[in-house]
Amino acid sequence: MFALITSLNNLLGVPGLASEHGEMVDHMLGLIQWFMLLLFVGWSTFLAIVFTKFRKSNNPNADYIGVRGHASTHIEIGVVIVEIILLLGFAIPLWSTQSEQYPMGPDVVKLRAVGEKFNWSFQYAGLDGNLGNQELRFVNTSAGNMIGRDLKDPNGKDDFVKSGEMTIPVGRPIIIDVTSKDVIHNLALVPMRIAQDATPGVRAHIWFRPTKTGEWDIICGQLCGVGHSGMKAKLTVVSEKEFDAFLKDNSEEAIKASAAQPAPLASR
C-alpha cells in the first residue's frame, strides 16, 4: 500500500528518504500527488470534451440553462472531504509530534546549528548530553569564540564545535537548535524531510531520527547574500559506534582545552 501511494513520488523523482517521520511526510505527499493528478485529469478531460463538443461548428445554438443537476456540488464536497482527511489524518498530528513531542532520555543527541554568511557551525552537547548556553553577545572572534558560547555555563565545558560538517548517529533521536549570527539562513535537510529557518535572536528547534547512514548536502534554503548559492555543509550519518567514538574523542579534547584555559573572570 505504501509503495503504491508513494509510487508517484518515485516517478517524479522525490529523493531518497533517511528519517523516521519522513515516511509519513512522503506518505502524505504521495496521497496529495494522487489527489492532484485525479483532479487535473478530471478537469482536463472535462475541458477536452467541452472544447470539442460545444465549439460553434458543432453546437451553433447555445443553451441558456446549461448544466442541470448537482455533479459539481458533489465534486466540491468530495474535495472538501479529502482535504479534511489530509488535515486531520496527517497534517495536524504529524506537526504536533514534530513540534511538541520532543524525545527525551539518554539516547537523545543534542546539537546546535549556527548559520553565518556563508557556512554552518555545529555545536555538540558532548559527553554530558547537555548543550552549553549560547548568545550572540558572547561572540568574540579574537578569543576564538566564533558562535558565542557561554564559557561560564558548566554544561558547555565538554561541548565542541565543528564547522561545515554535521555528524550524527543512525537510529537515535536528534534534536537541533537552529539559530544564526547575522541574517536569516535555513537549515534544509532534504533526505530527512525537514528544514528550519535560522533566525538571529530566535531559538528554534527541530528533531528527527535518521534511519540510514550516508552523506548528503546540507542546503541553505533562505537567501542570505552574495554567497547563498554556495552555502553548503555536509550531513554525515554514521553508525552509533562510530558516533560514540567521535563524540568521546572530541569531548575529552574539549574538556582538556577548557581546563587548560584560565577560568573566565567572574566580572568584567
Next chain:
Amino acid sequence: MSAAITHEELHGEAHDHAHEAHPKQSFIYKYIFSTDHKVIGIQYGLTSLVFLLAGFFLMMVMRWSIAYPDKPMPLIGAFLGDRWAPGGVVSPELYNMFGAMHGTIMVFLGVVPLAFGAFGNYLVPLQIGAIDMAFPKLNAWSYWLNLIGGVLMMMSFFMPSGAAQSGWTNYSPLASTTQMDVKDVFFSGQTQWLMAMVFLISSSLLGSVNIITTIINLRCKGMTWMRMPFFVWGMLVTAFLLLLAFPPLEVAAVLQLFDRLFGSSFFLPTGLLDSNRHLDIAGGGSPLLYQHLFWFLAHPEVYVLILPAFCIVSDIIPCNIRRPLWGHKTMVYAALVLGFFSFIVWAHHMYLTGMGAVVSTFFQITTVSISVPSVVLLTCLMISLWGGSIRFNTPMLFACAFLPMFGIGGLTGLPLAFSMTDLFLHDTYYVIGHFHYVVAPGTIFALFAGIYHWYPKITGRFMNETLGRLHFWPSLICMNFLFAPMFIQGLAGFHRRWYNGGMAFEDTTRHLLWLNEVMSIAAWCLALSQIPFILNVFLSIKGGKKVTCDNPWHATTLEWATPTPPGHGNFNFEPVVHRGPYEYSVPGASTDYTPQWLAEGEVPEEKLTHAEH
C-alpha cells in the same frame, strides 16, 4: 446615486470647459495630467506593460546565469557593466539584484497596476454606468504616485550600490544590513526600494478608496448589487484587499527605513553580527515581526493578483460561449469568502520559522479552507462552458488556457498548504513553479485576454487574429516548458535563488541540472513569442480592422453601450439597467444577446456612434 443629475452636471461642466479651455493646455490635461478614468486606465496599462517587459528582461538575464553559470552572456553581457558583470559574466550580486527586482517589478509595477489600475480604472465606471470615478483627481494622483515609485525603483539600478538585492520579500536583517558600506545610505538600492514602496503603496490606497466609493455610490439606475457583473464584484473585493492589507507593509517599510537610516532596531535582535563584527545597534528587535507585517500584506496580495484575472475571464467566457455565466451569485459569494479568508492565512508562508501546534493548526485549517472558494470560482467558469456555442477568437483562447493553467497553479498549492510537506518543499523550485503557474499562464494570460477583448472599445479597431494566434500558441507551449520542470527540480531539492542553478550542490542536483537549459531556452522563446503581441498592439491602432458597431462582440455589459471610443462622460444617453449582466441566448429573444441597458421589448441595434464630448 441619481445618474440623471450627475449627467446633466457633467454636460454643463464640459461645455463650460470647452468655452474656457486653452487649446494647448487642454492637450496636456486631456492626455497627460488627465482626470478621466479612461485615460488614466490607458496610462496605467501602457506603463505596466513596459514594466512587465522590464521584469521579463531581468529574468532572461537570470536564466542565462542559471543555465550557463560563470560563462559570459552573449550580446547583453557587454552592456551590464564591469562592476556587475565582469567580462559579461553575471555575478552573484547582479543575479540577486535582478532576482529581487524581477519579483518586485512583476508584482508591484507590472501585474497589479495592469490588472487593477488599468482594467479596474477603465472598465469599472463603464460597467456600472458611471460618468467617471468618484474622485477623479485622486485617481490621477494614484497613477502619478505609481509612476514616481516605478521611476525610483528603476533609478536604483544606477546607484553605486546597485538596486535592492534581498529578494522581493526584503527580509530583515539581510535587507537592513546590506549596502550599508556605501557613502550615502539614503542613495542605496535597499533604501530606495523602501522609498519606492511607500509611493507604490500610497498609490494603491488611493486607487482602492476610489474604486470602492465609485462602486458603492455611482451605480446607474437599475444597477442593483446582483446585477453587477462579476468583474465589478471582483474589483470591489480586490480594492478592499488593497485597502486593508497594504498599510501593514507601509508600516514595515517605514520601520525598516528607520533601521537603515536612523540606527533604530525594530527588526534587529540584540547582539546581531555582520561579518563577525557586532553591529552598533541597541537591538531588541524582531526579524519575525517584519515577516508577519510583510506576509499580512503579501498573502492578500496574491488574491489581488488572481481576482482581477477571474474578473476578466468571467466577462470574456460568457460573451464567447453565448450563454450566461454559470453560478454568478455563487461566484460573488465565493469571492467575498475568498477575500475574507485571505487575511487569515498569511503565516503559511512562515511554517519554516518554527511554530507550535496550535498556531500551525489554525493556519493549516484556514489555508485549506481558502481552497474551497477558489475551486468554486474555477468550477463555475468551467461549468459555464457546458452547453455553450464556443467561438475561439484570441481573447477566448487566452481565457480558456487560463482555466487549466490556473488549475495547475492552484493544485500544486496543496502540498504547500500543509506545514509538514511544506517544510520539505518550501523555498524550492516547487514553490516557484506553483506561483508562476498562478501568475504567469494564469493571471497574465487573463490580462492578455482582456487586452484583446477590450481593444476594439478603446481604439475602434480589432487586434489582428493571426498575430494573436502567433502570440497565443507559442506562449502557451513555452510557459509550460518553462514552469513544469520546476516541479521536478523542486521535488528533488533544488532551492531557489541560486545564481548558478545548483552547481554547488552536485549530490542533490547533478541528475537534473540539464533541465536548467531546457527552461532557459523556453524562457527566451517565450520572449520571442511576445513580439507578435507588441507588433499587434501598435500596428492595430492604425491598421486593425475597423469595428462596425459599438458592440462588436455582441456583449451584454454596459461598457459596450458607450460610443467608440467612449468620450469624456462615457455615455451618450443616460444608462438604465434592466436585467442581469449575462443574458445570452435567452429563450424567445430575437438575438442571442440581451444587453443590460436594453428596455423590455426593444431589439439591440448595431450602430457605430461617436463621443459627443
